[in-house]
Amino acid sequence: MSASKNDLPEYSLYINPRDLRQLRSDIWNNEHVPAKLRVSKSSYNIQIAYRGALTRELVKKSYHVIFSKPSFFMGAREIHLNAEYLDPSLLRNKLALDFFVSLGILSPESKYVLLRINGAIMGVYLQLESVDDLFLKKRGLPAGAIFYAHNDDANYSLLSPDNDDVKESLLSGYMRKFGDAQDDQYLFQLIYKINTVPRSEFAKEIVKHVHIEKYLRWLAGVVCTQNYDGFIQNYALYRNSATGLFEIIPWDYDGTWGRNCHGNIMENSDVPIQGYNTLTARILDVPQFRNFYRGLLEKVLESLFTVDFLKPIITSLYKMLRPYILLDPYKQKDMVIFDSEPEFIIRFIAERNSYLREHLSDLE
Known part of the structure; x- marks a missing residue:
């Protein structure tokens, strides 16, 4: 039988039993x-x-997979294989990351694969591109x-969200993936400025550190998909060396489209239209930034975050995955809920779209 594009x-994967036990x-x-x-x-x-x-x-x-010989695989030196176990649809992460594009x-590229370990089928996995220099x-x-x-100390604040204690370092919650120790100062300065620049000077100062339009586009994506955790973790920061500005990149978006990271159903109003975190609050406190965000969100709610735009994508992914979910030893028993998830996500989009439209006036 010839291979289909779907x-x-x-x-x-072949792992020595001794190493597998380890x-x-x-x-x-x-x-x-x-x-x-x-x-x-290829091996x-x-x-x-x-x-x-x-x-x-x-x-x-x-x-997490690192390639040693050869040291590159499809242009990458490492990949992530996500089980997506708590998402009954296995669609949410990919759907969200592609939505950000x-x-x-x-946004990281992603694709589904069927994984075996020592001959046994482990099921459907989502392969994620690593956000690094090759990205x-x-x-x-x-x-x-x-x-x-x-972790959730990456909330752009001087205080930890867990206990409101002053953080030990302004870099708490962050891990440098690429760059050197000197680059830490750029992030240090960003967090410091966010928390210390007076309101009257903030608009003029923050544009020296953050690409505001891209941040607000990211904010629209988080708010639409309703990633509760995405404001204080589940992202990467890239400092463009040509512009000197930070850009934000989404990561791990399985807790979206109406379910949280535990797979539990969320209310359509659980994430407000303004989002969360200290940086978002300060940016939206600036009238011209807030007005841009409102206009952007209006366009997104008319064109991209709609049932008409997203339903064909959801349906296509569902049809591609279904035959392989039947082979997944961890998911095959949950076919009833898997089959109902596309409609659940589509309903969420319709209801979340309506909620956000009703709250556009909150941005006045």
Whole structure:
């Protein structure tokens, strides 16, 4: 039978039983173990480890893969294989990341694969592009520092959101992925300025540090998809060395489109139209920025965040995945809810769109 364009590529991982036992002995260990990956007729020596936070405790694990020989795979030196276990649709992360692209925001590429480990089917995974120097190079962008917001201290504030205590460092919550120690000062200055510049000077000062239009486009994406966590983590910051401005890149958007990161149903009003975090509040406090955001959001609600635009995409992804979900040992028992999720997401889009339209006046 000839391959269809909708066929998922099959990734076969081979891990020595000794190394597999080591991997499984401590789910919180970030040390990689050696393995081999076979894709089509090509074989790669890799290093593999678990990835994620709460997802490590789930039965279907997510993985971080580093390529060692050859050292590149499809132009990347590392990839992420996400189980998407808590999302009953397996659609939300990809749907959201692609939605950000339609908004003109830098966003990781993603694709579905069927994963085997030592011959056993592990199920459908979402392969995510790593946000690093190769991410920039692929898009023809200038090299620049990249920081991952890996916990909720990345809220652009002087205070921790967990206990309102003063942070030990303004860089708390961030991990530098690319760049050097000197680049940390750019992020330090950004957080410092956000929290100390007087209201009368903020508009003039913040444009020296942040690409405001791209930030507001990102904000529109987070607000539409309703990622509750996306304001204080689940993003990367890229400082464009040509402009000197920070841009924001989304990451891990499985808790969206009407469900949170635990897979629980959210109310359509759980995230306000203004969003959250200190930087967002200060930017929207500036009339010209707030007016731009309102106009942008109006256009998005008319053209991109609509059932007409998104339903064909959702339906296509669902039809592509369904035959493979039947093979997924962790998801095949949940076919009833999987089959109902496209309509759930479509209904969320309609209701969230209406909610946001009703609250556009909050931005006056």
